[in-house]
Amino acid sequence: MLIQACVNGAQDAAAHRRLSTDEHHMAIEAARAVAAGAAAIHVHPKDAAGRDSLDGADVARWLTAVRAACPGIPIGVTTGAWAAPDAESRTAALAEWTELPDFASVNWHEDGADEVAALLLSRGVGVEAGIWNVEGADAWSRSAVRGDCLRVLVELPDMDVAMVRNAAEDLIARITRIDQRMPILLHGEERSAWAAFDLAVERGLDSRIGLEDCLALPDGGIASGNAALVRAAVERVPVR
Numbered sequence: 001m002l003i004q005a006c007v008n009g010a011q012d013a014a015a016h017r018r019l020s021t022d023e024h025h026m027a028i029e030a031a032r033a034v035a036a037g038a039a040a041i042h043v044h045p046k047d048a049a050g051r052d053s054l055d056g057a058d059v060a061r062w063l064t065a066v067r068a069a070c071p072g073i074p075i076g077v078t079t080g081a082w083a084a085p086d087a088e089s090r091t092a093a094l095a096e097w098t099e100l101p102d103f104a105s106v107n108w109h110e111d112g113a114d115e116v117a118a119l120l121l122s123r124g125v126g127v128e129a130g131i132w133n134v135e136g137a138d139a140w141s142r143s144a145v146r147g148d149c150l151r152v153l154v155e156l157p158d159m160d161v162a163m164v165r166n167a168a169e170d171l172i173a174r175i176t177r178i179d180q181r182m183p184i185l186l187h188g189e190e191r192s193a194w195a196a197f198d199l200a201v202e203r204g205l206d207s208r209i210g211l212e213d214c215l216a217l218p219d220g221g222i223a224s225g226n227a228a229l230v231r232a233a234v235e236r237v238p239v240r
């Protein structure tokens with residue numbers, strides 16, 4: 001089972017003392033997560049104002065820092081539309097990237113997802129298809145580049161724990177009907193994070209955890225940082 005650490009996300013850096021808009025600080029967090037058992041990193045590069053950024057210089061700065069701290073570990077970044085809302089500006093930014101991530105997530109319900117993914121693939125960057133909802137699954141099912149994706153991310157929003165299984169199973173069934181061989185990484189957010197992680201373990205899927213998705217450990221206490229979240233995740237995977 002792949003455990004990916006999502007070390008910062010679009011979270012406000014004030015939300016936790018281990019979150020920062022500084023790439024060197026987050027690179028240390030990434031290295032700690034790897035030492036705790038994470039085998040891949042998902043990171044959101046930031047601009048000088050601390051906002052998620054797709055700008056080539058910001059992406060290069062962050063990738064260089066995280067790679068130096070985590071040698072040999074695949075590093076992925078976001079392409080979320082909140083960083084560059086129109087599809088043209090997003091593809092224009094990606095075309096200028098000089099330092100390339102190993103993979104990038106593409107949210108398939110967003111305008112221009114096909115174009116963003118095709119550009120990434122043409123540059124040798126792996127594509128994680130972010131499926132948040134039925135609309136995203138339907139759009140991905142029609143995509144010409146669907147079969148070239150590295151994996152699908154089934155991404156549950158914050159929701160009551162009791163709703164997690166049905167919501168996840170519905171999206172997983174849709175993805176599997178479209179392509180039964182596509183690897184799936186299931187994860188949640190806030191209240192759904194640990195329930196989604198446990199369901200991923202049960203289903204033999206990949207998953208992720210980190211300060212992007214939740215600040216709290218399974219017992220509800222605030223985690224000391226990304227490494228503590230990853231350690232808790234590793235402990236929930238039965239040794240086979």
Ligand SMILES: C[C@H](N)CC(=O)CC(=O)O
Nearest residue numbers: 078079080105107130155
């Ligand atoms: C739902 C996730 N917080 C969004 C995410 O992790 C994917 C991305 O960066 O585009």
